[in-house]
Amino acid sequence: MIVGILALQGAVREHVASLNRLGIESRVVKAEKDLKGLSGLILPGGESTAISLLANEVFLNRLTELAGNGFPMFGTCAGMILLASGIEGRDSGYTGAIEITVARNASGRQVDSFETVLDIEGIGKNVPAVFIRAPYIISHGPNVRPMASHQGWLVMARQENVLVASFHPELTEDTRVHEYFIEMVKETGN
Amino acid sequence: MEKKGTYRVKSGLAEMLKGGVIMDVTTAEQAKIAETAGAVAVMALERVPADIRAQGGVARMANPSKVQEIMAAVTIPVMAKVRIGHFVEAQILQSLGVDYIDESEVLTPADPDYHVNKWGFTVPFICGARNLGEACRRLAEGAAMIRTKGEPGTGNVVEAVRHMRIMNEQIRGVLAAPEEELMTMAKDLGAPYQMLLAIREQGRLPVVNFAAGGIATPADAAMMMQLGCDGIFVGSGVFKSGDPAERARAIVEATTHFEDAAKIASVSAGLGEAMSGIAIEEIPEHQMMQTRGK
Numbered sequence: 170m171i172v173g174i175l176a177l178q179g180a181v182r183e184h185v186a187s188l189n190r191l192g193i194e195s196r197v198v199k200a201e202k203d204l205k206g207l208s209g210l211i212l213p214g215g216e217s218t219a220i221s222l223l224a225n226e227v228f229l230n231r232l233t234e235l236a237g238n239g240f241p242m243f244g245t246c247a248g249m250i251l252l253a254s255g256i257e258g259r260d261s262g263y264t265g266a267i268e269i270t271v272a273r274n275a276s277g278r279q280v281d282s283f284e285t286v287l288d289i290e291g292i293g294k295n296v297p298a299v300f301i302r303a304p305y306i307i308s309h310g311p312n313v314r315p316m317a318s319h320q321g322w323l324v325m326a327r328q329e330n331v332l333v334a335s336f337h338p339e340l341t342e343d344t345r346v347h348e349y350f351i352e353m354v355k356e357t358g359n
Numbered sequence: 360m361e362k363k364g365t366y367r368v369k370s371g372l373a374e375m376l377k378g379g380v381i382m383d384v385t386t387a388e389q390a391k392i393a394e395t396a397g398a399v400a401v402m403a404l405e406r407v408p409a410d411i412r413a414q415g416g417v418a419r420m421a422n423p424s425k426v427q428e429i430m431a432a433v434t435i436p437v438m439a440k441v442r443i444g445h446f447v448e449a450q451i452l453q454s455l456g457v458d459y460i461d462e463s464e465v466l467t468p469a470d471p472d473y474h475v476n477k478w479g480f481t482v483p484f485i486c487g488a489r490n491l492g493e494a495c496r497r498l499a500e501g502a503a504m505i506r507t508k509g510e511p512g513t514g515n516v517v518e519a520v521r522h523m524r525i526m527n528e529q530i531r532g533v534l535a536a537p538e539e540e541l542m543t544m545a546k547d548l549g550a551p552y553q554m555l556l557a558i559r560e561q562g563r564l565p566v567v568n569f570a571a572g573g574i575a576t577p578a579d580a581a582m583m584m585q586l587g588c589d590g591i592f593v594g595s596g597v598f599k600s601g602d603p604a605e606r607a608r609a610i611v612e613a614t615t616h617f618e619d620a621a622k623i624a625s626v627s628a629g630l631g632e633a634m635s636g637i638a639i640e641e642i643p644e645h646q647m648m649q650t651r652g653k
Contacts, residue, residue: 177615178378178399199616214375216399216435223397223615246375274434279458280481282368283361301371302436302458340371 170354173198173207177223179215179247183339187347201228209241209354212248214301214337217273220247221262229264236266241330241357243350249333250304257307267331268310275305275322276335287336289317289325292349298324298336305335330357364481369503372436372458372483373567376400376504376590380580380611381569383407383594385425387432393597396607400436400458402592403429408465408512409595409634412646418466420448426455438485443652444470453482459504460484462497464651465511465594472653477501487571489522489649491529491564492549496653498566499551505564507588508649509572512595514636516579518649519572523586526568533558572649575600575633577613577626584617601631 174184176197188195188211195211198204210232221229229251236242236252244252253263255270276282282302286295298319306323309315317325317334324335332353338346362368379399384390390401405421406414420441430437436458441448443462448469452460462475464487477484478501487508488494494505507526509519529548533555536544541559545552557565570583571592580591591614593607600606609626616622 176378180374180377182377183374215377216375216379218394218435219379219397219399219611223611278456279372279436279483280453280456281363282372283363284365284368285361299367299371301368301375337371340367340374 170194170208170351171196171206172351172354173204173210175210175212175220175224175248177215177220179213179220180337180339181213183337184211184213184245184347187339187344190344191347191351193351201231204231204235208357209243209350210235211350212242212244212251213339214246214248217247217250217262217304221251224251229262233264233266236264236331239330239357241332241350241354242266243332243334243353245334245337245339246301246303249335252331252333254310267326267328267333268313269306269326269333270308271304272307273304274302275307276300276303278302285319287317287319287324289346290314291316292345296338296345297341297343298334298338299340300324300336303335306333366503369483370566373485373504376436376569377567378590378615380591380593380607380614381438382597382607383592384429384598387428389598389603390429390432390437392604393607394433394435396604397611398435398607399590400438401429401433402461402594403437403439403457407595407598408648409514409599410512411465412512412648418442420445420452420466423451423455426452426457430455430457440466441475442466442469444468444473444475446475449475449480449482449484453480457482462486462502464508464648468651474500474652485569487649487652488526490525490548491533493652494526494564494568495548495550495554498554502566504567504569506569506571506592509570509574510639510642511572511648513573513639513642514575514596514599514634515573515639516575516582517573517639519570519574519583520586522572522649523570523583523588526564527587530558530564534562574610575636577609577623577630580610581613581617581623584614590614595634599634606630606633
């Protein structure tokens with residue numbers, strides 16, 4: 170199994186390190202051609218405006234198509250924004266892989282960024298979570314399963330083969346969230 | 360329970376900026392151009408380094424209204440500079456809610472001996488460094504991100520290259536040394552011993568290290584990335600060039616695809632004039648910015 174990590178910009182090496190701890194091989198993805206032979210894809214945190222500009226429309230459309238075909242994807246922070254089907258105040262730069270609408274920078278500016286622990290359905294209790302200028306999920310479709318909230322905001326969810334989180338599990342030593350995603354990848358039999 | 364301003368939260372934002380370009384801007388309009396071109400953050404300034412160099416005088420933190428105007432114009436993170444050691448300018452910027460403070464040699468130092476104690480702030484700090492000792496001293500003071508100093512406002516990449524190579528060479532030395540040599544190495548580098556231990560534990564500088572100071576072309580940006588930096592600051596290079604929007608976009612593309620020469624060639628083709636630039640030898644000693652700070 171090789172898991173791709175979208176590497177246009179952002180916290181790529183942290184996801185590589187998290188997967189390494191689980192003994193999972195990873196490969197960086199910068200263009201559509203790099204997607205060949207992968208079992209799943211992680212879309213890391215970064216600046217969503219920059220990443221969506223660097224990923225051209227063809228590439229974003231390909232991701233939408235892959236999501237529809239059951240290809241496992243996991244987006245953290247900016248990655249979640251890229252996978253969303255709507256962004257508050259914006260009408261492009263996302264793939265619609267998961268039926269959620271997100272509000273960018275919903276946790277505020279950097280001085281309000283924080284770390285906490287979350288109880289995540291299907292994963293466990295007290296999972297450390299780092300929120301950095303984080304987006305929140307403000308609405309979701311009927312097929313989206315809410316997995317974790319923080320102060321009333323939905324911050325983690327799954328729709329079949331697509332997993333999203335507002336926060337950064339890759340900035341911590343705890344690998345439970347990544348393990349959960351790897352299980353999703355294994356379920357698809359890729 | 361939420362914990363704000365932890366070191367992980369501070370250095371975490373820098374991790375998110377990796378592989379990106381941070382651009383100096385002096386107006387809301389420039390900030391929007393930078394954001395549209397794909398900048399991961401902007402640095403709010405009163406004057407770009409090239410103008411500070413040309414006009415002389417005391418360079419200070421930008422006026423709060425200028426910083427707020429830029430913060431209101433974009434959704435990407437906004438950084439702003441304080442003079443070395445000027446903790447009240449830093450308190451002001453924190454109260455405005457800027458996302459990162461650059462304690463910068465580009466501005467006229469406010470303290471001849473001491474930098475800001477950055478541990479006392481919720482907002483994270485970035486500082487410039489010419490070598491590993493300087494980087495480690497700033498980290499020990501609480502900085503959560505490092506950049507090369509280069510020689511700002513010159514459009515000449517040579518000093519950024521020098522600083523990145525020195526840093527890499529010294530890190531390799533720390534990683535390769537037998538443990539009993541570390542203390543003497545710490546003394547010679549002027550680096551706190553504990554920081555050297557942290558480097559050995561992680562196998563690299565424990566925070567993100569960007570290149571800054573003289574980067575003017577897509578090729579400059581890609582070269583710095585190939586030398587191993589984590590991202591790029593472009594100061595005067597964008598808005599002192601003939602075609603800021605196009606050049607900004609080209610530098611962003613070159614930073615992402617830094618190993619793809621054909622791609623860098625294609626984004627460089629047809630770009631207008633780069634900023635004219637200055638040879639380092641022509642700068643009088645007392646006008647060098649990189650020697651500011653201890």
